[in-house]
Amino acid sequence: MTTSIVMQGVNHWFGDGEARRQAIFDVSLEVTRGSLTVLAGPSGCGKTTLLTLVGCLRSVQDGSVRLLGTELHGASAMKQQAMRRRLGVIFQAHNLHESLTALQNVLVGLQVHGRGGDADVQEAAATHLLNILGLGERITYLPARLSGGEKQRVAIARALVSNPAVVLADEPTAALDRHSSLLVVRMLKALGRDRGVTTLMVTHDDRIHQLADQVLFLRDGRMTAGAN
Amino acid sequence: MNWISRGLLGRLPVGWLQLRHHRMRLAAAVAGVAFANMLVFVQLGILSAMNDVVRTSYSPFRADIVISPYNTNTLTDGATLARRVVYQSVAQPGVAAAAPLYVGQVAWERPNVPATSLIVYALPPESRRFAGPAIAEHLDAVSVPMRAILDGLSRDVDPAWAARASPDTPLEFEVDGKAITAIGSYSMGAGFGWDGSLVVSDLTFIRLVRQRSMGTPSHVLVDLEPGMALAPALAQLRGALSMEPVKVRSFAQAVEDNVSFQATEVPMGSIVGAGVLLGLLVGVVIVYQVLATDVAAHLRDYATFKAIGYSHPYILGVIFEQALILAVLGFLPGLASASAIYALLAHATDLPFGMDVGRSLTVFVGTLLACMLSGALAARRLRTIDPAELF
Numbered sequence: 001m002t003t004s005i006v007m008q009g010v011n012h013w014f015g016d017g018e019a020r021r022q023a024i025f026d027v028s029l030e031v032t033r034g035s036l037t038v039l040a041g042p043s044g045c046g047k048t049t050l051l052t053l054v055g056c057l058r059s060v061q062d063g064s065v066r067l068l069g070t071e072l073h074g075a076s077a078m079k080q081q082a083m084r085r086r087l088g089v090i091f092q093a094h095n096l097h098e099s100l101t102a103l104q105n106v107l108v109g110l111q112v113h114g115r116g117g118d119a120d121v122q123e124a125a126a127t128h129l130l131n132i133l134g135l136g137e138r139i140t141y142l143p144a145r146l147s148g149g150e151k152q153r154v155a156i157a158r159a160l161v162s163n164p165a166v167v168l169a170d171e172p173t174a175a176l177d178r179h180s181s182l183l184v185v186r187m188l189k190a191l192g193r194d195r196g197v198t199t200l201m202v203t204h205d206d207r208i209h210q211l212a213d214q215v216l217f218l219r220d221g222r223m224t225a226g227a228n
Numbered sequence: 229m230n231w232i233s234r235g236l237l238g239r240l241p242v243g244w245l246q247l248r249h250h251r252m253r254l255a256a257a258v259a260g261v262a263f264a265n266m267l268v269f270v271q272l273g274i275l276s277a278m279n280d281v282v283r284t285s286y287s288p289f290r291a292d293i294v295i296s297p298y299n300t301n302t303l304t305d306g307a308t309l310a311r312r313v314v315y316q317s318v319a320q321p322g323v324a325a326a327a328p329l330y331v332g333q334v335a336w337e338r339p340n341v342p343a344t345s346l347i348v349y350a351l352p353p354e355s356r357r358f359a360g361p362a363i364a365e366h367l368d369a370v371s372v373p374m375r376a377i378l379d380g381l382s383r384d385v386d387p388a389w390a391a392r393a394s395p396d397t398p399l400e401f402e403v404d405g406k407a408i409t410a411i412g413s414y415s416m417g418a419g420f421g422w423d424g425s426l427v428v429s430d431l432t433f434i435r436l437v438r439q440r441s442m443g444t445p446s447h448v449l450v451d452l453e454p455g456m457a458l459a460p461a462l463a464q465l466r467g468a469l470s471m472e473p474v475k476v477r478s479f480a481q482a483v484e485d486n487v488s489f490q491a492t493e494v495p496m497g498s499i500v501g502a503g504v505l506l507g508l509l510v511g512v513v514i515v516y517q518v519l520a521t522d523v524a525a526h527l528r529d530y531a532t533f534k535a536i537g538y539s540h541p542y543i544l545g546v547i548f549e550q551a552l553i554l555a556v557l558g559f560l561p562g563l564a565s566a567s568a569i570y571a572l573l574a575h576a577t578d579l580p581f582g583m584d585v586g587r588s589l590t591v592f593v594g595t596l597l598a599c600m601l602s603g604a605l606a607a608r609r610l611r612t613i614d615p616a617e618l619f
């Protein structure tokens with residue numbers, strides 16, 4: 001399988017009755033396995049909506065979305081949940097759990113795969129990733145004691161720790177400085193090259209556009225042009 | 229906590245970490261559960277003491293069957309019987325013996341001690357078969373007028389002093405202005421409505437208790453021939469006494485009827501029953517309040533869990549983990565403070581208050597169920613979460 005994500009003729013609407021408005025119009029796209037694909041476009045054009053469709057957080061209303069070979073249109077809630085476990089999601093807001101330390105927040109990303117698994121091995125994997133992201137000193141801190149950028153890096157570690165096949169990221173570098181942003185993007189590229197991890201990322205950062213394998217533009221819910 | 233969560237949950241103790249994060253809220257919740265537990269324990273303790281007291285009030289005697297006036301609910305209330313009931317009963321085939329039991333109440337006046345109300349029980353001295361073991365050995369001795377067997381556990385009585393009572397070392401005292409001599413003792417204790425008791429002969433009884441005569445016993449005790457079954461004997465006696473205003477019950481039935489009368493008909497019993505419900509309600513409300521607040525505060529976290537791929541049962545598991553922790557943490561101080569209150573009550577009232585394992589287990593299971601119920605109610609809020617709103 002060389003394509004991780006395929007969308008064909010996808011339409012999406014929000015609201016009911018009078019308030020019903022179409023947000024996505026006949027979108028088709030392909031994302032190659034192991035690539036870094038950037039989704040760009042003005043505010044309100046539908047980028048996040050597309051991510052939530054691929055991320056099994058909304059049901060597909062019209063058209064076809066194939067994720068890792070599985071059709072999501074008409075997929076059951078159980079199926080959607082199972083697919084979510086194969087993804088790593090990085091939200092625009094970090095969404096860390098305030099009662100858990102940095103390390104524990106990352107473990108949450110790992111333990112979704114069920115019980116079993118050696119706790120020490122899990123902790124070692126999580127600690128290793130936090131070290132790479134420059135948080136080695138802070139693994140026992142609660143989120144309240146971390147800076148915005150540090151929190152975002154913990155959230156990135158939580159998404160990557162379980163070796164997901166696909167990473168979905170919504171402006172993951174907005175809170176990061178130049179150095180950290182590049183670190184994260186290089187890491188995602190390396191994961192793509194070495195392990196075939198596919199990344200679909202929403203970002204306005206031009207430097208990341210240059211590093212991407214593919215940049216997709218969206219305008220008023222429609223694909224405008226793709227650059228490779 | 230670490231090994232518990234690894235071993236039992238196979239995951240991080242998220243519920244515990246969440247509870248621990250808000251220490252004041254946790255402390256208030258634990259105090260609330262402990263208070264509710266204590267309420268329930270104290271009410272159950274009172275109920276159990278009331279029941280124990282009723283049962284022990286029958287302990288000076290034994291019989292297969294008791295015949296009582298139709299309006300009797302306890303040993304001491306109700307009208308009196310006609311003595312002919314004794315003869316009518318004895319005349320029935322299968323009946324080995326019958327004897328009148330007289331029950332009355334007298335005041336024991338002592339210098340420097342508040343007036344003590346004693347139940348006076350009386351049997352004919354020859355009816356030894358109906359006396360409980362502690363009474364039987366002294367029954368011959370009380371055939372001498374104004375001799376008595378004294379309840380050594382009566383209020384304001386030194387048990388060591390009472391234990392000295394014997395025919396050689398009699399104890400002299402006065403009830404209702406009449407001199408009486410204790411030549412032995414037994415152990416029964418105070419109840420709701422009496423401070424202690426005394427066993428005398430039927431002849432002494434009519435001299436001690438005004439307006440009572442040998443012709444009007446309070447109850448009639450009946451023993452059956454060996455091999456005579458209880459049910460047919462009861463039916464036969466009821467038939468033979470159908471013209472008398474009496475109820476005929478097995479001894480055990482009479483005791484149980486009295487226990488349930490006390491628990492349901494006497495105002496005190498009903499209040500206590502309502503108190504148990506109130507305690508449960510207080511517990512459920514407090515735990516619900518705490519868990520609902522916690523769920524509301526963590527809706528975003530739970531949505532994140534869902535977005536990452538966690539199942540609904542996982543999130544329910546977190547809430548029930550919290551319910552379980554609150555139940556355990558609240559139960560222990562509740563148990564401890566209730567035990568202390570029992571000790572105080574026992575000391576202050578001379579009534580049988582005490583913790584027992586069965587009651588502790590019952591209350592613990594009740595606490596668990598109440599906390600789980602609260603958790604289930606609090607979990608209803610989870611329906612509103614939508615992980616798509618997180619981005």
Ligand SMILES: Nc1ncnc2c1ncn2[C@@H]1O[C@H](COP(=O)(O)OP(=O)(O)OP(=O)(O)O)[C@@H](O)[C@H]1O
Nearest residue numbers: 014015022023041042043044045046047048049050
């Ligand atoms: N839950 C919702 N209910 C109704 N309309 C919505 C909802 N979410 C998004 N929309 C609408 O759909 C359109 C696309 O929104 P979306 O969030 O996908 O934009 P976006 O490209 O991510 O914008 P931004 O760059 O500002 O994050 C917008 O017009 C928005 O108002």
Ligand SMILES: [Mg+2]
Nearest residue numbers: 047048170619
């Ligand atoms: Mg968006």
